[in-house]
Amino acid sequence: MRSTEDLIAAVHRRVAQVAIGPSALRNQGAPGVVEAARRYFEEQVELRSFRRALATDIAYQSWLNKHTAALMQAFPRGARHWGAARKALNLFCRDVCCNTLLAGEVGLPSSPKAFNQSVRWLEVPLDKDVALGIREQDPSLPRWPGIRHVKPSESVAYQQAALAYAKRLGTARINLDLVLWRAAK
Numbered sequence: 001m002r003s004t005e006d007l008i009a010a011v012h013r014r015v016a017q018v019a020i021g022p023s024a025l026r027n028q029g030a031p032g033v034v035e036a037a038r039r040y041f042e043e044q045v046e047l048r049s050f051r052r053a054l055a056t057d058i059a060y061q062s063w064l065n066k067h068t069a070a071l072m073q074a075f076p077r078g079a080r081h082w083g084a085a086r087k088a089l090n091l092f093c094r095d096v097c098c099n100t101l102l103a104g105e106v107g108l109p110s111s112p113k114a115f116n117q118s119v120r121w122l123e124v125p126l127d128k129d130v131a132l133g134i135r136e137q138d139p140s141l142p143r144w145p146g147i148r149h150v151k152p153s154e155s156v157a158y159q160q161a162a163l164a165y166a167k168r169l170g171t172a173r174i175n176l177d178l179v180l181w182r183a184a185k
Helices: 004-018 033-044 047-053 057-074 082-098 100-105 112-118 128-137 152-169 173-180
Strands: none
Touching: 004 033, 004 082, 004 100, 033 057, 033 082, 047 057, 047 082, 047 100, 057 082, 082 100, 082 152, 082 173, 128 152, 128 173, 152 173
């Protein structure tokens, strides 16, 4: 590596490639979804803009919505589902925050308490396992329709319930993925 920028770019590329495993976006209606997501994260998501977005809830939601819409359009025809794009983006953001070099690049602290405060706007990546775990905590939530069919309003309801659950656990909402994903297995 010639410079720190080269190193950060290489780590960014690696995180873009590994954040979305083959099973994360299976059965979305067309082949090539995982590859499209990985390419989008590598080529279209700038760490500087992510860092700026972390400043406020409004800034982060705006950034997240913009990238969700763009990623959805980057997916192959037949696989352009809002829920899949949002899940993939949330997985990528989680992995950026959990990677020591990239977390430092976006200004995240290393102590767990300060880290949780800094990432409080991030959403938990929703999938069946996570959604069922959240619904177990809040049975008033609508039935989980599946990542392919989830609508933004349903996602908001699950994210709000996840936020309340995370607060009870004393953690950031993004960390619920670690608690709930495949929890029963």
